[in-house]
Amino acid sequence: MTQLLRRVLLSDYFVLGLSLLYVAAVAPFTPGFVSAENFTNILSALLPLLVVALGQTIVLITGGIDLSVTAVIGLSSIVGAMAMNHETGWLAQSPIAAPAGVMIMLLVGASVGALNGIAVAIARMPAFMVTLASMMGFSGLAVWLTHAKTINALPSGFTMLGGHTMITLAIVLVVGICVHVFLRRSLWGRWLYAVGHNSRASHISGVPVGGITFFAYVASGLLAAMASVLYTGQTETGSPVLGQNILLDVIGATVIGGTSLFGGKGKVVWTLFGVLFLKLVDNSLNLLNLSIFAITIAKGAVILLAAYLDSLRNRFVAA
Secondary structure, three states, X not given: OHHHHHHHHOOOOHHHHHHHHHHHHHHHHOOOOOOHHHHHHHHHHHHHHHHHHHHHHHHHHOOOOOOOHHHHHHHHHHHHHHHHOOOOOOOOOOOOHHHHHHHHHHHHHHHHHHHHXXXXXXXXXXXXXXXXXXXXXXXXXXXXXXXXXXXXXXXXXXXXXXXXXXXXXXXXXXHHHHHHHHHHHOHHHHHHHHHHHOHHHHHHOOOOHHHHHHHHHHHHHHHHHHHHHHHHXXXXXXXXXXXXXXXXXXXXXXXXXXXXXXXXXXXXXXXXXXXXXXXXXXXXXXXXXXXXXXXXXXXXXXXXXXXXXXHHHHHHHHO
C-alpha cells in the first residue's frame, strides 16, 4: 500500500489525474462547466497565470520565493501603457508603439528581478523579506505613477497579444518550451537544481551560486512582465492593480503541481498541471455563484492540501 501511494504521489501526472477526477466529480452539479465555451474561458485565464508560475517555478527550484510578481505585473502594465497609448503616450501613434511597449514592459520586469537578485544573491538578504518589500514598494509606485487611474487607448497590435486566445496560446507554448529546454537540457538549468538541493555543496563544487540565484530572480521578473503583456492585452487597459489578487494562485498552482517549497525540484509540466487544477477549481466555484469569501476559503484549503502533499513527497524521496 505504501509503495502504491509513493508511486502515485511521485508520478508526473498525479495532478493531471486529480484534475480529471475533479471535472468528473463537479460536472454533474455545475451547469455549463463541461462546455467548449467554458473550456475556452478556462484556457484564456490559465495561459497568463502559467507564464507567471513558470517564473516562480525557477525561483522555487533554487530554494527561494518571489512575492513581487504581482507588483511587477501592475508596474509593467502601467509603464507600458503610458508609453504606447494613443492619447498621451510617449510613442503615441508611432508604428513601433506596440513592439516598443512590449520591450519596455519586459525591461521593467527584468529590472525589478535584478534588484531582487542583487539583494538576495549578493547582499544575502532573505528572499521572503526582499520580495515582500519589493511587492509593497513597486505596487505603491505603480499606483503613484497613475494616481490609481487606468490607461486606455492601447494599440490594436498590442491588445491582440492577449486578446486572441490562439495567439496567446502560441506565445505561452514558446515560453513553456524555452523554459523546459533551459531547465532540462542546459548546464545552467542543472545548476539551478543543484543550488536548490544544497547551495553550500554546489559552491564547493564550483557552481556559481550567486550568479544562478541572481538569474532566477531576473527570469521571474521577466516572465511576470510577459504575463503582464498578456493580461494587459486581455483587458485592453493598463492598470496599476492588474494581477494584484493572483499571488495566492501563482504560488499555490506551482506547489500544487509538485515544485517543492524546499528547493531542488520542479518541472514545467508539473506547473502546467497545477495551474490547470487551480483554474478548474476557480472556474467551477464561480459557476456555482459562490461568494468571493467562500471561493477564497476553498482555494486556501486546496493550497494547504498541496503543501501537505509536498511534505509527503519529500518524505518519500528522503526515505
